[in-house]
Amino acid sequence: MKKNLPDLEIPEDLLNKLIEHARQEYPLESCGILAGKEGKITKLYSMENTQKSSSCYLMAPEEQLRVFQEIEEEGLELSAIYHSHPHSPPFPSQRDVDSAFYPDSLILIISLMEKKVPQFGAFQIEKGKVEKKAIKVIGKDEKVS
């Protein structure tokens, strides 16, 4: 790995939005972008899966570009790209590994295999190498500032 990316820290309310988005799109895959600083997520963009598929996702390039620009304008970083796995565990598929085009951001996967208890996995993927990262959920009452 070129650079060791920080673990992911996500506020509970944003995580709930992500779960809600995945459930709305079910049984299709949902996808989106998480922005923040040094792994600490402050913003979630739910995106459209133009593939309308339950086994893969693709964001509309122009929408993706617009979000990337907004993230840059706000002085944030592209922390992670998320998508859901409606029927499989929260681990990257071969396709996910092959299409990890942003090695400076993590891949976050939400699995709805157990519908009531979504499972998460965060990964740094670079040149076919996969490294699991920790996910810390920040509750409202623990939030500093």
Ligand SMILES: [Zn+2]
């Ligand atoms: Zn996947």
